[in-house]
Amino acid sequence: MNKLVSIVLMSVALSLSPVQAALLHTSGEAKLLALADQVQLDLQASSLAKTAAEAKQRVDKIVKVTEANLSPLLTDSDRFEASQLQIRAEYQYQERERVFVGYLAERSIMVELANLEGLTQILDAAMISGVNEVRQLLYKSSQEEQLKQQVRALAIADSYAKARHLAEGYNSQLGPVVEVNYRNQSAVPRMKMEGALMAVADSGGSSYQAAQLEYHDQVDVSFELVTEN
Incomplete structure (x- = not known):
């Protein structure tokens, strides 16, 4: 009888210590520079x-x-x-x-x-x-769509890298993605104005320097952070 009770108590104790999950929120950012054509x-x-x-x-x-x-x-x-x-x-x-x-x-x-x-x-x-x-x-840029896709992929990779580093710091494991917030309008080129200013040439004529475009993107993501009690 005593052996049966002890077995039952042990099974209850194991069921009360499951793997628990918390949420880890992070943002991934990236930028690319390209010359306008x-x-x-x-x-x-x-x-x-x-x-x-x-x-x-x-x-x-x-x-x-x-x-x-x-x-x-x-x-x-x-x-x-x-x-x-x-x-x-x-x-x-x-x-x-x-x-x-x-x-x-x-x-x-x-x-x-x-x-x-x-x-x-x-x-x-x-x-x-x-x-x-x-x-x-x-x-x-004639390669605008490719640049947008590239900078978006870099932002996603950045979010994963940050999340993995944080998870390791807390002695935890990075679980699946729970939520993603993405603002597509952030993936637009920002022109660096100094590149578009007119420069006076030595000959007295005028020329225009190639403008530099900065493509920026950001993604906010929540991961499941798996820890054990």
Whole structure:
């Protein structure tokens, strides 16, 4: 009888000491640097005139001349696109009175270049054609999708490396993934502005340095941390 009781008690004691699991939260981060090999130009054509018709006629002429001058410089891989006309009345305050000064007509011009080699020539041609403003030079990489996938894989590997190191530090084992939080919008290129600034050449002309793109990604992950009492 005593032997039977002792066996039962031993089995109960074993059932009360299972392997227990806690959660380990960590983040993986990674970044990649790449030189841009493409660029998008956001240009602005505008004209102020006394009548709306005259303002429209002037700005349409700027767009038409710009397209004609840029066309020989563009390849089949490049793109030229002009927006619809926007026109509004313009006023100025003179001696606290609002005075009508004319109608402002505006059209945006977008030029995508698959190669950076012709950038300076394109900009010069646009300015000669009457374009009023270069609003933005948006540099890109032709390998963007591959770079995004690569930096994402590095961020995932970083999360695993950190989690394994922490688990070892606590004399535990890294269990399966419990939860993953991923913000896809973080995997976007960030342009280092110093690379896009115009540099004046010794000859007196102008040239544009290749912009450096920084691809960054981050993933938050929770692992099961397996320990024994």
